[in-house]
Amino acid sequence: MITGLDHFVLVCPEISSATAVYEQLLGRPADWRASADGAATAIFQLENTSLELMAPDGEGTVADRLREIISDEGPGLKSLAFGTGDISAAHHKLTRRGLMPGEIGDGSSTNAINGETRKWTRFRCADAQTAGVKTFIISPEQALPVADAPSGCVTSLDHIVINTPNPDRALGLYGARLGLDLALDRTREEWKTRFLFFRTGGLTFEVINRLGEDHDPAAPDSIWGLTWTVDDLSAAHARLTEAGFNVSEQR
Structure with a gap:
């Protein structure tokens, strides 16, 4: 059912400075940069998962929610998104297992670096059933390619x-x-x-x-x-x- 950890999310107050820090830490540039619906993101694609930085951007419900999380909890690692090859089967099984998943929804993002677009379907399990760690199941239309990294990165x-x-x-x-x-x-x-x-x-x-x-x-x-x-x-x-x-x- 679950094929791996598709990505995990680190919420930060501001996207540009956070991206600069993680480009230095990881020794590689961000592979995806996007801004939509009140959130700015930067994704670093690795061989077995990806790190997604997320920050409030402008106004709106999502931006307000991100600022609320940062104010109440502080910035940091907040969410896990597990990959699956069959989103409907995963939803059915996790419903049977009591994780109370929400409805399956569609998502998309356009990369500000090269103009490419990626799409996915996903759902979220109930926080009360996942010990408070925000947990998603996602099925991307296609995986991001992994760029070569210099030695030591x-x-x-x-x-x-x-x-x-x-x-x-x-x-x-x-x-x-x-x-x-x-x-x-x-x-x-x-x-x-x-x-x-x-x-x-x-x-x-x-x-x-x-x-x-x-x-x-x-x-x-x-x-x-x-x-x-x-x-x-x-x-x-x-x-x-x-x-x-x-x-x-x-x-």
């Missing part, structure tokens, strides 16, 4: 980290309901952490639960972090250091 996403107060709920959501492959369920007492690894489309969802802390099991999950893949770690370290990023030593 980001080529793919190795894993995405989800912080959860309720690992059993996460097992049910990502494993039983969304159907991702549970590859690991392990507790490391020395790190005071329980790890759940789910795999899909060439990347890993690392769901972590901190042990020894008071958790409200009904509290929402959050997208906590990203680990990128490069072909030359030393070159990436030198590139980011020169660009002024605060990087740790290699280890």
Whole structure:
């Protein structure tokens, strides 16, 4: 049903400066730039997923909602969009599995870089059923091509980290309901952490639960972090250091 993580969304206050930062961080230019319906976006297409930056642009309902999210929650990682080859079958199955999906809708975007247009169909699952992480299922008409990247630049996403107060709920959501492959369920007492690894489309969802802390099991999950893949770690370290990023030593 789910073929991978089509893209994930990072909401930011302003698109130009955010795009400039991520072009330096990833070492590659944005592949898609668009502005419509109160939102400006920039997409970085990688080998196994894409990062979509989104910022309010002008006035309107979407712009107001994005500003509200930034005001209430702060900027950051907000949404997951899983890919599927059959949007109708996915909608039917996730309805049966209690994720309360909304109606299937059509979408399109025109690239300000080269004038190309892409189209897709998608639906959103109910936030209450996805532990508060905005979760979409999308079927693009065609995938964005992946541009060649210089050595030391980001080529793919190795894993995405989800912080959860309720690992059993996460097992049910990502494993039983969304159907991702549970590859690991392990507790490391020395790190005071329980790890759940789910795999899909060439990347890993690392769901972590901190042990020894008071958790409200009904509290929402959050997208906590990203680990990128490069072909030359030393070159990436030198590139980011020169660009002024605060990087740790290699280890």
